[in-house]
Amino acid sequence: MLGKLFPVEHVKSIEDVDYDRLLKSGFENFFFDYDFTLAPWGELRIREEVVEIFRYLKERGARVFIVTNAKKERVDHLKSKLPWIEIYWSVGKPSIKKLKEIIEDKGINEKKSVIIGDLFLTDVLVGNRLGMYTIMVQPLLWKTLRAYKKVIAFLSMILYGIFFFTVGWVFRMGTLMSPNEWKKSISDIDFNGLLKHGFKVFIFDFDNTLAPWRSDEMLEENERLLEDLRKKATILIVSNGKPRNVKTDVEIIWKSYKPLALKVKKILKEMEFDPRKTVVIGDQLLTDVVFGNSMGAYTIKVEPIKKEEAPITKINRLVEKIFSKLIVKKPCVSKEGNDRT
DSSP states (O other): GGGGGSSEEESSSSGSSHHHHHTTTTOOEEEOOOOOTTTTOOOOOHHHHHHHHHHHHHHHHEEEEOOOOOOOOHTTHHHHHOTSSEOOOOTTOOOOOHHHHHHHHHTTTTGEEEEESOIIIIIIIHHHHHHHHEEEEEOOOOOTHHHHHHHHHHHHHHHHHIIHHHHHHHHHHHHTTTTEEEEGGGGGGGGHHHHHTOOOOOEEEOEEEETTTTTOOOOOHHHHHHHHHTTTTTEEEESSOOOOOHHHHHHHHEETTTTTOHHHHHHHHTTTTTTTEEEEEEEOIIIIIHHHTTTTTTEEEESSSSOOOOOHHHHHHHHHHHGGGGGGOOOOOTTTOOOOO
């Protein structure tokens, strides 16, 4: 039950959601909460940025819904501004009864649906109960908002913070350890497809991803693959290992301390690359995938080249098994899907 209180994604605002990736991953239906998500609580106005997001989704064939616990008069003003949006009020979240009726009536596939809201006790809970992809945003506050409304929003954030820093971190780890794709080896990855989807930077782990553990030489097929990919994109190798004499023109960052991402995020910022247009590829969930997900990259988990690995890695594998039941299915742009190998 506690796991259903935790979102798959947590972003600052609806503007920070990667709608393009969600659309390319096959999501067709987008459900938005209203109060504190699209507008401050009690305000009868909506930002132009919200209208642009809705228009963007609609133009790409997605269906957009507003589902709120507020009464009809709170959202009546949207009918003239957004006549092409389906609006439902008094839905009674976190009860799934009315939302389930809407889903059945509209012939909606829950697995291809996203729900976005600011409350984990209502929006996130109802979305997870229905099997949707859940995204939680911070409550929207305006300077003109009355003090008591801000207090309510802050209390919600504090409650979420308490949950997050106690039992919540367990479920957060499950999300962080969930890759967008599972592949047997890097040769099975559709790099051309990823390039077409706008990914510009590819970050590879070294040991047991490009080369056997402790080796100074990459597998020949991996070396050829990197050489070809370098002509089309920027490539980095990021390893927790000590510096070694590896013959390659690709820049290698040794002692990177994955899953910490600060060092690499700084490098990407200096290179003026968006982490959301970056792909991280590695053989470990606890280091490579967590590292990639924590900075907002697209993550791909591959199988280790060989069974031989460092003692610390064997401990990591045990931790991965403990959290394996909490792993969720993430948006995937690959046609082959993201089913585990």
